[in-house]
Amino acid sequence: MHLFKRSYSVLFLALSLLWAGSAAAEKTILPETEGLWEYTGLITSSGESLPLTGVFLIKDGIFLQQGIFNGESFDDLGSMAHAGTCWAGGAGLVLKANQTLSMSPVDDEKLSSAGVTDHDLKATRKGDDLTLVFGAGTSTIQTFKRIGDGNDMRVYQLADGTLALSDGYFVLVTGSAQGAVTGYGKFDQAGDVLTLNVIRWSQSDGITTRNLKDVSLKAFFDGKSLNLPDGKTFSVIN
Structure with missing residues (x-):
């Protein structure tokens, strides 16, 4: 009886490790x-x-x-x-x-x-x-x-999206059915001032949609919230 319990425990541990390894493998990068x-x-x-x-x-x-x-x-x-x-x-x-x-x-x-x-x-x-x-x-x-290469990437999770800074570029994707702000381009940061040199930008409130290109937007970003020139504010949650 004790041998059976021990064998069962060993088998359970082995299966658990195998499952954990498989689960980890599913989440590896490419x-x-x-x-x-x-x-x-x-x-x-x-x-x-x-x-x-x-x-x-x-x-x-x-x-x-x-x-x-x-x-x-x-x-x-x-x-x-x-x-x-x-x-x-x-x-x-x-x-x-x-x-x-x-x-x-x-x-x-x-x-x-x-x-x-x-x-x-x-x-x-x-x-x-x-x-x-x-x-x-x-x-x-x-x-x-x-x-x-993305090696210097900084990622900030927002309530409804993500802001990433990488290789001198910014990528912003945030929104839902109620409104969205998306864009990418190059950036410069001096303290809390984040200058977004937009290559492409599109935003919508669900009623109108506006595209921008080749413009510079002066935002404020302290790592806790992103404040855009038009008054939109996005809080960092992680």
Whole structure:
């Protein structure tokens, strides 16, 4: 009887360690995808090319994405932004987006928030070029050029999103169905003054959507809250 109990205990411990190891393995990073990536192309599952200007930051299990599609009338262009966690799994890289946002100044629905979404991506890297194929390698193709390694990344979790500072760039993704502010560009910081040199920016209150590019915004950021020039304030929760 004692032998049975001992054998059961050993077996239980072994299974527990195996399960823990498997769980940990599911949450490991995919090193070849890490860094700050600039979009070079996007092809939909139907084969349509939708070029955009934007970035994808992947580092230490965190990801942020923001971009505005290219076109003739910048004020009318749609945008998308995502932020959440990622790990090695599925076809290569699994994303769990806590924010899934899309905005359009001209559509009836100015702001769409899909909330939490899951994505399975096939990832292929050649040097500084990265290809991510959604739908486990069967759907939308997104291509990138690496512009930073992300090693100096600072991440601030906001109540409804994330602010990341990395490689001299900022990426901001925050919002819900009630309103959203997203953007990326380069930044300079002097004390609590955070100058955001915007490359692309899109924000919406659900009624109107506004796009910005090539502008400088002087924000205040003390690590506890981000205060934008228009009065919007975002508290850091972690």
